[in-house]
Amino acid sequence: MSQKLEVWQRGPLPNIIPVLQPVAHALLQAREEINEYLDGFPVELLWIKVARMASVGFHLQHLSGVLDRVFTYARSESLTEFQFEQLREEGTDSVEGFTVGQLVKRFDLQVDLALEQIKNTDEATLADFRGIRRAGLPSTVIGLLFHAAEHTMRHVGQLMVTAAVVKSMN
Numbered sequence: 001m002s003q004k005l006e007v008w009q010r011g012p013l014p015n016i017i018p019v020l021q022p023v024a025h026a027l028l029q030a031r032e033e034i035n036e037y038l039d040g041f042p043v044e045l046l047w048i049k050v051a052r053m054a055s056v057g058f059h060l061q062h063l064s065g066v067l068d069r070v071f072t073y074a075r076s077e078s079l080t081e082f083q084f085e086q087l088r089e090e091g092t093d094s095v096e097g098f099t100v101g102q103l104v105k106r107f108d109l110q111v112d113l114a115l116e117q118i119k120n121t122d123e124a125t126l127a128d129f130r131g132i133r134r135a136g137l138p139s140t141v142i143g144l145l146f147h148a149a150e151h152t153m154r155h156v157g158q159l160m161v162t163a164a165v166v167k168s169m170n
Helices: 016-038 055-074 081-089 100-119 141-169
Strands: 129-132 138-139
Touching: 016 055, 016 081, 016 141, 055 081, 055 100, 055 141, 100 141, 129 141, 138 141
Parallel strands: none
Antiparallel strands: 129 138
């Protein structure tokens, strides 16, 4: 019985500089896990919180939103009103207006956009200063991209545990 290799074990991804391969691998791994784990996940469980922790729906919204925001900062751009609107939506405990499939598709699209940006990132800019939020908190292009990867994987883990617990309760 052959076991499916994780993304990083499948080798380098084309058109991505070596130093950013781990970022791309992590985002692709997250996408695969979310798509596999949430296949058939019931929409009525999407907003259930366990032990007052974030719901699966929150994690899905947050995963997409953070990728969008952090990659915006990496481009040295300000957030748009639409991005602020999405940020305000995160954690809105309501099934109305969202399906599991829509939220997963939104995350998939955000990963695609992130990968395209990674492919177009000039290695010479990785140490460039990037201010975060209105306060201009200090970071760099590489710092933001790596944070996006680790933050994504952290929330994928939380999402998977929450989904398993909510499914076992119902």
